[in-house]
Structure formats: structure tokens, C-alpha cells
Amino acid sequence: MHSFYNGCRETRIHLTLSLRAFFVHQRLMRTVEWDYDRSQLRMIEQRLLPAELKIVSFDDYRQVAAAIRDMVVRGAPAIGAAAAFGLALAARQSSARDVTSLRADLKDAAEVLQEARPTAVNLSWALKRMMQAAIQYEGSDAVELRDLLLAEAQRIADEDVAINERMATHGARLIDDGDTIIHHCNTGALATVDWGTALGVIRKAHELGKRVHVLVDETRPRLQGARLTAWELQQYGIPYEIISDNAAGYFLRSGQVQKVLFGADRVAANGDVANKIGTYMLALAAYDNGVPAYSVVPTSTIDLSLAHGGLIPIEERDPGEVLGLQVEGQPVVPPGSKARNPAFDVTPHRLLTGIITENGVVYPPFEENLARAVRGENLAEKTE
Numbered sequence: 001m002h003s004f005y006n007g008c009r010e011t012r013i014h015l016t017l018s019l020r021a022f023f024v025h026q027r028l029m030r031t032v033e034w035d036y037d038r039s040q041l042r043m044i045e046q047r048l049l050p051a052e053l054k055i056v057s058f059d060d061y062r063q064v065a066a067a068i069r070d071m072v073v074r075g076a077p078a079i080g081a082a083a084a085f086g087l088a089l090a091a092r093q094s095s096a097r098d099v100t101s102l103r104a105d106l107k108d109a110a111e112v113l114q115e116a117r118p119t120a121v122n123l124s125w126a127l128k129r130m131m132q133a134a135i136q137y138e139g140s141d142a143v144e145l146r147d148l149l150l151a152e153a154q155r156i157a158d159e160d161v162a163i164n165e166r167m168a169t170h171g172a173r174l175i176d177d178g179d180t181i182i183h184h185c186n187t188g189a190l191a192t193v194d195w196g197t198a199l200g201v202i203r204k205a206h207e208l209g210k211r212v213h214v215l216v217d218e219t220r221p222r223l224q225g226a227r228l229t230a231w232e233l234q235q236y237g238i239p240y241e242i243i244s245d246n247a248a249g250y251f252l253r254s255g256q257v258q259k260v261l262f263g264a265d266r267v268a269a270n271g272d273v274a275n276k277i278g279t280y281m282l283a284l285a286a287y288d289n290g291v292p293a294y295s296v297v298p299t300s301t302i303d304l305s306l307a308h309g310g311l312i313p314i315e316e317r318d319p320g321e322v323l324g325l326q327v328e329g330q331p332v333v334p335p336g337s338k339a340r341n342p343a344f345d346v347t348p349h350r351l352l353t354g355i356i357t358e359n360g361v362v363y364p365p366f367e368e369n370l371a372r373a374v375r376g377e378n379l380a381e382k383t384e
């Protein structure tokens with residue numbers, strides 16, 4: 001199991017260490033970070049949480065691609081940063097002595113990384129940005145280009161943290177003291193380099209002294225909500241209860257929820273949002289009950305090249321993720337059963353109240369206002 005990172009350095013941090021100290025107060029590491037002493041990429045092994053906090057290190061870009069595909073690292077911005085560092089690793093692995101050959105090796109590596117997962121646009125966004133840096137380099141020193149690429153990956157990671165905190169600040173203004181919020185999937189520090197998107201908003205509101213209560217969608221089939229979001233909320237000291245995904249409609253209809261928050265893996269030009277499977281049903285129920293629903297996204301997740309959500313590629317994952325559930329040690333499905341496992345769905349923009357970005361909250365008409373946010377216009381005044 002997990003054989004793809006055989007040979008990599010691994011660090012296990014057993015639960016005897018206070019996770020709260022690790023994650024919040026000392027924050028010994030980011031979810032995705034470069035180890036400058038060892039010239040390796042370090043990431044939290046997310047598949048083992050909440051049982052075990054383990055750090056894995058990578059010195060081969062192909063292992064990074066496998067880690068993205070197999071969800072050691074997941075969440076759109078975290079995937080983007082991992083791919084950027086993966087390409088910096090590829091540059092170091094390449095034996096090219098001149099800039100032209102190094103660029104050719106980088107192009108091959110970018111294709112391998114790109115294939116890891118299709119829906120989160122942050123992956124191709126980060127790879128494009130890295131390749132652009134390689135192409136724009138005007139010198140003739142392959143060593144210098146390698147350093148430049150690592151610096152660009154580091155910039156992508158640092159910007160992600162700063163952007164997330166700005167989104168959190170804009171979003172926290174929309175949260176009222178005493179709100180109960182339904183949150184889908186995991187959108188926290190684990191899904192980004194640090195802070196998070198939708199969970200970052202909740203964390204910021206909590207830090208500002210607003211009393212919030214989170215109903216955590218467990219988020220079948222991989223349970224990112226029950227496993228990761230609940231774990232993060234515990235570290236932050238934010239009260240929460242886990243609900244099965246199909247309980248969301250009940251809580252919305254009975255008036256127990258004031259806001260619905262989720263992230264996005266790709267937002268089309270018209271504001272349609274691709275996010276973790278189940279988001280569409282949640283947004284429908286929120287809309288039907290007049291509960292505001294917000295998607296929280298960095299502008300790097302907005303893909304203006306796609307006119308509407310129907311054009312967003314939807315990843316279909318191994319049916320084993322659905323069929324493998326066991327209760328009391330027993331499989332829950334009859335042997336030989338088949339399953340379908342789309343990992344994302346598209347929520348039409350008409351169901352959204354707003355899209356929270358680092359440049360402020362985008363309200364309808366989304367087509368016009370999303371383009372303004374992507375251009376870097378400050379939409380914050382409308383938020384206040």
C-alpha cells in the first residue's frame with residue numbers, strides 16, 4: 001500500500017503530540033512546502049488523517065504526480081502548489097546542461113503532472129505559470145533557471161496563503177454572530193497551502209469573536225468532511241457536528257441553518273461552480289429554503305476560457321471508493337456490485353448568492369463581475 005513513495009523520506013508524528021499545537025499554535029509546516037535543507041517537497045499525507053499525522057517527502061516529480069492522483073494531497077489550491085513544486089523538482093532532476101534542453105524536459109514533466117487530476121483548474125494554472133517563467137527566462141544558465149523555477153513555485157505557495165487570508169477577511173464580514181453554517185468537503189488549510197477557502201472564512205469569523213457552529217457534511221465517498229474538516233475544526237476550537245450528506249436538506253428546511261459555504265475546483269465564466277460531488281444538491285436545497293449559499297474561491301480557480309459549467313471536465317474516480325465502505329468489518333454491498341463515482345458536480349450560478357474571492361465578493365451578474373475580479377479590480381466596497 002502507498003508504494004508509490006517508497007524510497008522517499010517519511011516522518012510520522014504520532015498522536016501523542018498535541019495536534020492542536022502542531023497545527024495551530026506552532027504550525028510547524030504548511031500542507032505543501034519546500035524543504036530547503038534537503039531540496040525536497042514535503043506534504044501532509046492526507047489519506048491517514050485523522051488517525052495519524054504523517055509528513056511525506058518527495059524528490060521525484062513522478063511521485064508528486066502520483067501523490068496528486070492518489071490524493072495524498074488534495075484540494076484545488078494545494079494541488080496547484082504541489083504541481084508547481086513538482087515542476088521545480090523536475091528541473092532539478094533533469095540532467096540538461098543548457099536552457100533549451102531543460103525547457104524540453106520541463107514540458108514533458110508538466111504533461112505528466114497535468115494528467116494527475118482533471119477538474120481543479122489550479123493544476124493547469126500553476127503549471128502554465130511555471131512554464132511561462134521558464135520561457136520568459138532570458139539568460140542562458142540552466143542552473144539559474146532551476147533556481148528561478150523554485151522561486152516561482154515558492155511565490156505561488158506564498159501568494160496562496162496571502163490570498164486565502166484576504167478571502168477569509170471578505171467572507172467573515174458576511175457571517176453573523178450565532179450563525180450555523182453547513183460546510184461541504186474539506187476547504188481548509190489542508191486543501192490549500194494554509195488557511196483555506198470556505199473553512200478559512202469560518203476560521204476568520206471565529207477568530208474575530210463571532211460565535212459560529214458548523215454542520216460538517218461528511219462528504220461521501222471519501223469523507224473529506226468527516227475526516228479532514230472535522231479534524232481541522234477541532235484544532236481551531238470551533239464547535240461542529242458531523243451530518244450525513246443527505247441530512248443537509250432536513251436542517252435547511254427546518255430553519256436551523258443561516259449560511260451554506262463551500263469551495264470550488266473550477267468556476268466557469270458565467271459563475272457555474274464545479275465542486276465536490278454533492279454540492280449541487282446542497283445548493284438546490286439552500287436555494288429552495290432561501291438560505292444564502294457562497295462559493296469561496298481564489299481567482300486562480302476561475303476559468304474564463306469556459307463559457308459555462310457544462311464544459312468543465314468532471315473526474316470519474318475508481319468505483320472502489322463507493323463500493324469499499326465497510327460496516328462492522330463487513331462490506332455493505334453485495335459482491336459483484338458496480339458503482340459510478342463522479343468526484344465533482346456543477347452548481348448552476350443561479351443557485352449562488354455570491355462568490356467570495358480575494359478581491360471581494362462577486363455578486364450577479366456573475367459573467368461581468370467575475371471578469372472584473374479576475375482582472376484584479378477591488379470589489380470589496382460592495383462587500384461592506
Ligand code: MRU
Nearest residue numbers: 074075076185187191263264276
Ligand atoms: O477531491 P478533492 O478532495 O481534491 O476535492 C476538493 C474539493 O472539492 C474542495 O472543496 C475544493 O478543492 C475547493 S476548496 C479548496
